Amino acid sequence: KAGVTQTPRYLIKTRGQQVTLSCSPISGHRSVSWYQQTPGQGLQFLFEYFSETQRNKGNFPGRFSGRQFSNSRSEMNVSTLELGDSALYLCGSSRDRDTYEQYFGPGTRLTVT
Amino acid sequence: AQSVAQPEDQVNVAEGNPLTVKCTYSVSGNPYLFWYVQYPNRGLQFLLKYITGDNLVKGSYGFEAEFNKSQTSFHLKKPSALVSDSALYFCAVRAPSGSARQLTFGSGTQLTVLP
Numbered sequence: 001k002a003g004v005t006q007t008p009r010y011l012i013k014t015r016g017q018q019v020t021l022s023c024s025p026i027s028g029h030r031s032v033s034w035y036q037q038t039p040g041q042g043l044q045f046l047f048e049y050f051s052e053t054q055r056n057k058g059n060f061p062g063r064f065s066g067r068q069f070s071n072s073r074s075e076m077n078v079s080t081l082e083l084g085d086s087a088l089y090l091c092g093s094s095r096d097r098d099t100y101e102q103y104f105g106p107g108t109r110l111t112v113t
Numbered sequence: 114a115q116s117v118a119q120p121e122d123q124v125n126v127a128e129g130n131p132l133t134v135k136c137t138y139s140v141s142g143n144p145y146l147f148w149y150v151q152y153p154n155r156g157l158q159f160l161l162k163y164i165t166g167d168n169l170v171k172g173s174y175g176f177e178a179e180f181n182k183s184q185t186s187f188h189l190k191k192p193s194a195l196v197s198d199s200a201l202y203f204c205a206v207r208a209p210s211g212s213a214r215q216l217t218f219g220s221g222t223q224l225t226v227l228p
Contacts, residue, residue: 043218090156097214100145104156
């Protein structure tokens, strides 16, 4: 069974631009969560999607948004990029909201210059 | 609010020796606890979880963890370390119920196994 797929793997953007990251969960998994990993702040929760609805959101500004499609694939968008948005963005999937463990993709490394 | 502490940024151990990576947590109610490992330029790999039951849980690659409710700890252990175990290890906690299903991670512990 294929794991969690994230595209692109690497991305370089300029301040002020916007970016869209994609996540395809494991087949049959319907819950997708996004996390930001930085050396200074560690791993921080961004948002959780289930059945195309955002169920929970972390403490991030409104520039960070996301959505989930009917096939459970998810995208996250960051508008008006700032240097501090440079990070590894990880997507985790689980079968449903009550399944305990999440399985993660390799991440998208975003660099903002 | 839930939180996780990993008091050691770095743990060094000789190959063949036992290893312990420490984790303490804070959460309302009974916790759901997890260990993940991250290799360079890779995502997080699930190792093991504690939900309920036996305090000693076994996971992938020979790792195990001991849940101690009185000390609010969930230390990761392995009887005999391998050089290939060298990686970044994260402890995580999830609230048992309610709307917040996200994982809260510790700051990570870099494990280096010396040959």
